[in-house]
Amino acid sequence: MDSGLGIRxxxxxxxxxxxxxxxxxxxxxxxxxxxxxxxxxxQSFSNDIGMEFGVDKCAVINVERGRVVSSENIVLSETIIxxxxxxxxxxxxLGMSEALxxxxxxxxxxxxxxxxxxxxxxxxxxxSGGNKVRAxxxxxxxxxxxxxxxLKWTQSExxxxxxxxxxxxxxxxxxxxxEVCNLRDHFLRMNVGMCKDVVAVDKGLTPLFLGKENxxxxxxLSNG
Numbered sequence: 001m002d003s004g005l006g007i008r009x010x011x012x013x014x015x016x017x018x019x020x021x022x023x024x025x026x027x028x029x030x031x032x033x034x035x036x037x038x039x040x041x042x043q044s045f046s047n048d049i050g051m052e053f054g055v056d057k058c059a060v061i062n063v064e065r066g067r068v069v070s071s072e073n074i075v076l077s078e079t080i081i082x083x084x085x086x087x088x089x090x091x092x093x094l095g096m097s098e099a100l101x102x103x104x105x106x107x108x109x110x111x112x113x114x115x116x117x118x119x120x121x122x123x124x125x126x127x128s129g130g131n132k133v134r135a136x137x138x139x140x141x142x143x144x145x146x147x148x149x150x151l152k153w154t155q156s157e158x159x160x161x162x163x164x165x166x167x168x169x170x171x172x173x174x175x176x177x178x179e180v181c182n183l184r185d186h187f188l189r190m191n192v193g194m195c196k197d198v199v200a201v202d203k204g205l206t207p208l209f210l211g212k213e214n215x216x217x218x219x220x221l222s223n224g
Contacts, residue, residue, distance in 0.1 A: 003041055005034045009201050014193035023051075024094055032071070035060070039076055053080050059091040060084045061099065068099060096150065101205075104151050111151070112161075115143050119165065144172065148179035152207045155218075177218035184208045184215075 006017030007028045017038060019026040027042065029035035046052065053076075060082050062071040067087070074082040090097045097103040097110075118140045122132055144161075147153070158173040165172075187195055187210055202210035209215050 003038060005029055005038055009194075009197040013197040013200075016194060016197075021094055026093060032062075032074075036074065039074065039082075043076060043080075053082075055080055055082065057092070058082045059089075061091065063100065066100070095146070102151065107147070107151055108153070108157075111143060111147055115140060116164070118143065141175075145175060145179060148176045149183040149207055174220060178220045180207060181217060181220060184210065 003017055004015070006015040007030055008015060016028055018028065025042065027035060027038045029038055043053070060071070060074050062069050062084060068085065070086045071084045073084050076082065085091060085099070088099075090099045090103055092098070097106055119136070122135045122140060125132065125135070127135060153172075153176055155173060158176050161172040187199060187208065190196075199210040202208065203212060
């Protein structure tokens with residue numbers, strides 16, 4: 001979407017108008033009129049490919065000087081009205097509840113509840129021991145791994161998870177540390193404008209600490 005509209009993470013940085021993952025889309029604009037223009041472009045593309053706005057899942061968040069400010073709903077048409085969020089309200093993007101940032105405490109609680117619910121179902125099932133391990137690796141564990149590098153898990157929280165799960169089935173700390181290291185290495189290798197901007201401004205905004213030069217690499221045990 002080369003519209004000339006969007007925001008910059010830093011002075012002289014790349015212009016960012018949107019983030020797209022499958023059918024989940026975020027639009028960024030520096031003012032309301034620019035957002036309306038981006039929405040019109042998105043609506044035009046959607047009409048061309050026969051897609052519709054999931055209005056019940058859409059929301060607008062207006063931020064001024066680092067605070068969420070109430071604003072009027074955005075009306076694209078008689079049938080498409082996008083709700084503007086007020087302070088304290090959240091929206092969901094890629095499974096994460098967000099406002100100015102990700103609601104970390106809430107998401108940790110949700111993830112752990114889902115994790116242990118699935119774990120309990122697997123352990124209570126009539127599957128053989130080997131198939132239980134496979135079910136754990138393919139159905140239970142991905143819930144947790146997905147959050148590594150997104151939510152800030154402390155080492156003590158990971159130790160607690162390890163203690164709650166059957167011994168030998170999960171080493172949450174090692175999995176977390178390995179995933180964080182891999183993600184961090186990936187971003188630091190990316191020679192793309194937006195990635196460079198993210199690295200430059202991330203002084204602790206994410207669990208990856210991409211902009212921290214003296215970052216201390218956590219211990220990762222060998223799979224061997």
